[in-house]
Amino acid sequence: MQRQGYIYNRAAANLRQRVSSTVALVINDLSNPFFAEFAAGVDEALGAKGFVTLLGSSNESPARQRQVLGSMIEHHPAGIILSPAENSDIADVELAIGRHAPLLVFNRELTGAPVAGFEYDFLGLDNRAGARAATARLLALGHRRIAFYGGHASSSSCRERRLGYLDALAEAGIAVEPHWMIETAPTRLEANAHAAELFAADTAPTAAVCYNDAVALGLMLGLARLGRHPGVDFAITGFDNIPEAAVGVPPLTTLNADPRARGRQAAELLLQRAAAPSSPRQSIIVPVLLTERESTPHAPSA
Amino acid sequence: MQRQGYIYNRAAANLRQRVSSTVALVINDLSNPFFAEFAAGVDEALGAKGFVTLLGSSNESPARQRQVLGSMIEHHPAGIILSPAENSDIADVELAIGRHAPLLVFNRELTGAPVAGFEYDFLGLDNRAGARAATARLLALGHRRIAFYGGHASSSSCRERRLGYLDALAEAGIAVEPHWMIETAPTRLEANAHAAELFAADTAPTAAVCYNDAVALGLMLGLARLGRHPGVDFAITGFDNIPEAAVGVPPLTTLNADPRARGRQAAELLLQRAAAPSSPRQSIIVPVLLTERESTPHAPSA
DNA sequence: CTGAAAGCGCTTACAG
DNA sequence: CTGAAAGCGCTTACAG
Numbered sequence: 001m002q003r004q005g006y007i008y009n010r011a012a013a014n015l016r017q018r019v020s021s022t023v024a025l026v027i028n029d030l031s032n033p034f035f036a037e038f039a040a041g042v043d044e045a046l047g048a049k050g051f052v053t054l055l056g057s058s059n060e061s062p063a064r065q066r067q068v069l070g071s072m073i074e075h076h077p078a079g080i081i082l083s084p085a086e087n088s089d090i091a092d093v094e095l096a097i098g099r100h101a102p103l104l105v106f107n108r109e110l111t112g113a114p115v116a117g118f119e120y121d122f123l124g125l126d127n128r129a130g131a132r133a134a135t136a137r138l139l140a141l142g143h144r145r146i147a148f149y150g151g152h153a154s155s156s157s158c159r160e161r162r163l164g165y166l167d168a169l170a171e172a173g174i175a176v177e178p179h180w181m182i183e184t185a186p187t188r189l190e191a192n193a194h195a196a197e198l199f200a201a202d203t204a205p206t207a208a209v210c211y212n213d214a215v216a217l218g219l220m221l222g223l224a225r226l227g228r229h230p231g232v233d234f235a236i237t238g239f240d241n242i243p244e245a246a247v248g249v250p251p252l253t254t255l256n257a258d259p260r261a262r263g264r265q266a267a268e269l270l271l272q273r274a275a276a277p278s279s280p281r282q283s284i285i286v287p288v289l290l291t292e293r294e295s296t297p298h299a300p301s302a
Numbered sequence: 303m304q305r306q307g308y309i310y311n312r313a314a315a316n317l318r319q320r321v322s323s324t325v326a327l328v329i330n331d332l333s334n335p336f337f338a339e340f341a342a343g344v345d346e347a348l349g350a351k352g353f354v355t356l357l358g359s360s361n362e363s364p365a366r367q368r369q370v371l372g373s374m375i376e377h378h379p380a381g382i383i384l385s386p387a388e389n390s391d392i393a394d395v396e397l398a399i400g401r402h403a404p405l406l407v408f409n410r411e412l413t414g415a416p417v418a419g420f421e422y423d424f425l426g427l428d429n430r431a432g433a434r435a436a437t438a439r440l441l442a443l444g445h446r447r448i449a450f451y452g453g454h455a456s457s458s459s460c461r462e463r464r465l466g467y468l469d470a471l472a473e474a475g476i477a478v479e480p481h482w483m484i485e486t487a488p489t490r491l492e493a494n495a496h497a498a499e500l501f502a503a504d505t506a507p508t509a510a511v512c513y514n515d516a517v518a519l520g521l522m523l524g525l526a527r528l529g530r531h532p533g534v535d536f537a538i539t540g541f542d543n544i545p546e547a548a549v550g551v552p553p554l555t556t557l558n559a560d561p562r563a564r565g566r567q568a569a570e571l572l573l574q575r576a577a578a579p580s581s582p583r584q585s586i587i588v589p590v591l592l593t594e595r596e597s598t599p600h601a602p603s604a
Numbered sequence: 605c606t607g608a609a610a611g612c613g614c615t616t617a618c619a620g
Numbered sequence: 621c622t623g624a625a626a627g628c629g630c631t632t633a634c635a636g
Contacts (some may be wrong), residue, residue: 005400010376011313012629015612022377025357030345031562036338042334043359052373055327055357057345071354074312075324098307188549221551243333244546247490249523260333262514314613317628 014076023270024072024080024101026056026065028108033242034212034259035083038106041263042081049271051078062088069096077101079270084108087154094118102273106266109156121273122283123266127157127239130255130288131164134209134237137253137290139172142299143207143235147180147198149219150191151211158186158211161239165209177203186211188218195222206299207235220295224258235296236296239288251293262286311314316378326382326403328358328367330410335544336514336561337385343565348429351573353371353380357576364390371398378402379422381572385409388457396420404575408568411458418570423570424585429459429541432557432590433466436511436539439555439592441474444601445537447511449482449500451521452493453513460488460513463541469509479505480545489502490520497524508538508601515544516553522597537598553595 151158216238231250238254354513360367518540533552540556
């Protein structure tokens with residue numbers, strides 16, 4: 001049959017059968033290893049089920065995201081997996097895709113008021129419980145002055161992680177000093193630059209729960225610059241468990257989000273949803289587990 | 303028109319018009335930042351021209367790559383951008399996609415004998431000239447014992463980079479000691495583990511040209527473990543200029559491959575090709591420029 | 605059971 | 621210039 005170079009035309013078949021063999025994947029930032037791993041996981045699971053991934057990238061721009069979604073929806077995908085750009089509105093997304101394909105939102109909640117009749121599934125990390133576990137571990141190691149370092153409070157994941165941190169401190173009966181909560185862009189560079197703020201007052205922390213691994217690695221550099229020794233006289237935890245975390249100096253204690261597994265999970269949830277469009281929407285919050293490495297020494301006995 | 307939720311069916315339009323608005327992108331390893339950036343660049347440029355990216359991932363497996371290409375080709379893309387898995391054969395690729403879509407190969411040459419009538423464009427980096435420039439710079443800084451560190455000699459990019467290194471040393475009239483060429487997997491972890499091999503003989507190098515940035519960053523950790531101080535008593539260069547290179551300790555002198563720009567370039571080349579299917583095939587080798595940072599001190603004056 | 609016809613949602617070439 | 625018909629490559633429901 002195909003010895004003469006015949007190639008099956010799946011688009012024609014899909015048109016006739018009124019089904020789709022594609023799934024759209026729209027990512028806020030492919031150059032972030034966390035999302036790149038997620039995309040790899042999605043593609044892996046979709047490929048295994050015979051689906052092809054339509055890739056789109058929003059670069060954290062809601063305008064670009066709208067455009068990309070609009071272009072994707074014209075290919076009538078079986079579903080859409082969206083890791084939203086910061087500050088992307090429910091109403092915007094609804095406008096772009098209508099109700100023509102099931103939507104799975106990953107990692108961040110959409111902002112704005114719900115739109116009547118527009119529903120979607122959600123897959124996210126248990127940011128609050130994760131940050132709480134990291135903070136609790138530092139408390140168990142004897143730390144009493146613990147900072148929450150990095151991230152933008154405008155992002156839902158940062159707010160949730162801060163809550164978990166506050167939960168743990170409140171439970172231990174510790175009042176948080178204002179200068180223990182330091183806001184930075186969630187990048188290595190910015191985290192490096194703000195390290196000195198931790199030591200601006202005399203109730204300086206002996207440990208920091210960082211917003212994510214990039215921030216934690218940046219803070220390590222910043223501390224070294226200030227003559228401190230992370231993993232020796234200062235304890236640091238991260239969030240995500242990116243590959244660099246294990247090979248940092250010192251190796252970083254962090255929360256394991258396993259983005260590749262999340263990608264596979266997202267793909268499977270979406271395909272289930274596509275098969276059962278009217279069953280109730282789900283919101284799945286995945287627990288994240290602490291992976292202990294050498295960056296979290298005991299508190300100084302002083 | 304679309305107030306009532308009408309959505310244009312581009313697949314039907316493509317079928318009727320006998321054109322395609324998709325391009326397939328098959329990547330060997332999305333979790334490598336270099337390729338993730340490349341993918342982001344491709345998607346960006348394709349999106350701007352109204353094309354949608356079909357994403358596939360081979361995970362460095364030629365078998366999986368064949369399968370992915372087969373599944374992509376059924377969607378009749380306007381073209382295929384392939385960053386091949388290691389050891390993927392021309393004949394294999396031809397079998398999977400036939401001559402139904404123009405092919406652009408990125409970064410690595412396909413292996414095996416050419417297949418008559420099966421042609422493709424190629425976009426790659428000037429590995430040889432790049433490595434040569436890095437080596438020449440180390441020579442200019444006074445280094446005389448320079449290693450080539452990391453990478454698998456079975457990969458064409460590693461062989462090419464080694465040739466550039468040898469070019470520069472030969473030009474300077476320096477004979478290479480066997481233990482100056484150390485093979486490791488191209489990862490941070492492996493590069494870290496083999497650092498001691500540099501100092502196994504008494505003609506130990508004072509500098510190393512590394513296969514890529516991951517290897518260079520790993521080697522830095524390994525040197526620190528051995529009580530050496532990269533950027534002070536040992537010079538290191540990388541290859542790629544991944545984001546981590548600029549924020550390492552010390553910041554890494556490296557060759558700027560700008561994968562995102564390569565992605566945009568690949569997309570544009572492919573669309574040109576799709577518009578002019580019969581013009582002669584091109585092989586474009588992009589120069590890579592040295593970005594100097596603090597990891598390359600002068601040779602010790604001893 | 606086999607084979608010709610109708611139809612998915614578009615676009616285009618052709619008749620009125 | 622407008623409107624109905626044909627056709628892209630498939631699948632499916634129906635006639636023989």
